[in-house]
Amino acid sequence: MFKQCIIIGCGSHASAIISIIESSGSYEIIGLVDTAESYDLSEKKSGYSVILNLNELLSCSDKYIHLHCILAVGDNVERETIFDKLINKKFKFPNIISSNAFVDRTVVMGEGNIIAHGSVINAQVQLGCNNMINTCSIIEHHCNIKSHVHIAPRAVLCGGVTISDMVFVGAGATVIPHVYVEESSIVGAGAVLTHNITEKQSTFVGVPAKVKKK
Numbered sequence: 001m002f003k004q005c006i007i008i009g010c011g012s013h014a015s016a017i018i019s020i021i022e023s024s025g026s027y028e029i030i031g032l033v034d035t036a037e038s039y040d041l042s043e044k045k046s047g048y049s050v051i052l053n054l055n056e057l058l059s060c061s062d063k064y065i066h067l068h069c070i071l072a073v074g075d076n077v078e079r080e081t082i083f084d085k086l087i088n089k090k091f092k093f094p095n096i097i098s099s100n101a102f103v104d105r106t107v108v109m110g111e112g113n114i115i116a117h118g119s120v121i122n123a124q125v126q127l128g129c130n131n132m133i134n135t136c137s138i139i140e141h142h143c144n145i146k147s148h149v150h151i152a153p154r155a156v157l158c159g160g161v162t163i164s165d166m167v168f169v170g171a172g173a174t175v176i177p178h179v180y181v182e183e184s185s186i187v188g189a190g191a192v193l194t195h196n197i198t199e200k201q202s203t204f205v206g207v208p209a210k211v212k213k214k
């Protein structure tokens with residue numbers, strides 16, 4: 001039987017998330033929750049309507065607690081903030097895995113992870129919570145991905161890479177084996193990261209990746 005879910009966030013990212021949920025084949029989408037104060041009930045994304053906003057969801061949590069929450073927010077900081085607020089209200093976040101993704105049976109994950117179309121998560125990977133593993137990204141064996149991370153389309157994490165909380169790895173970036181990436185850092189699109197990022201909130205770009213001055 002289909003479980004019922006609501007999607008939090010109704011920006012352009014929501015359309016991509018709806019596609020993954022539909023592909024996963026296990027959730028009925030009840031509607032979208034706008035994260036903004038004012039919202040438009042006539043707004044639709046891929047055929048689904050906005051039904052309320054985040055403040056209403058939080059203040060009437062008893063009414064909606066039976067619904068599973070799926071976050072459609074690309075920005076890590078915003079996604080973490082909303083996730084924490086809803087977890088405090090005891091909402092549940094399923095892991096959503098596209099039917100076109102491969103997740104090895106030995107992968108261990110928390111909750112609220114979204115694994116998009118074409119992604120591969122190989123053996124012995126650990127994933128925390130609330131991560132966005134975007135289209136066609138590759139997470140090789142023994143990687144350790146903490147929480148609130150976004151791995152953008154076609155990024156490749158080679159074996160044994162550690163990605164700390166809130167890191168963003170841009171589209172098409174490659175992180176070579178066993179590299180460590182410190183919290184809230186950014187690996188720019190197309191970068192090849194060949195050494196550890198040890199300072200929080202650093203941005204590295206280019207091939208090989210170098211720190212981008214603020």
Ligand SMILES: CC(C)(COP(=O)(O)OP(=O)(O)OC[C@H]1O[C@@H](n2cnc3c(N)ncnc32)[C@H](O)[C@@H]1OP(=O)(O)O)[C@@H](O)C(=O)NCCC(=O)NCCS
Binds near residue numbers: 186
């Ligand atoms: C790294 C990044 C976050 C920097 O963003 P920013 O701070 O706004 O940078 P700017 O666009 O102001 O560019 C500043 C300089 O850095 C360079 N630069 C920016 N991103 C770069 C990248 N990925 N690789 C190499 N150089 C880059 C720009 O060319 C520019 O150089 P210039 O000053 O010589 O003209 C961003 O460019 C990026 O790569 N984002 C990833 C996007 C992505 O993958 N999205 C997927 C969504 S699903």
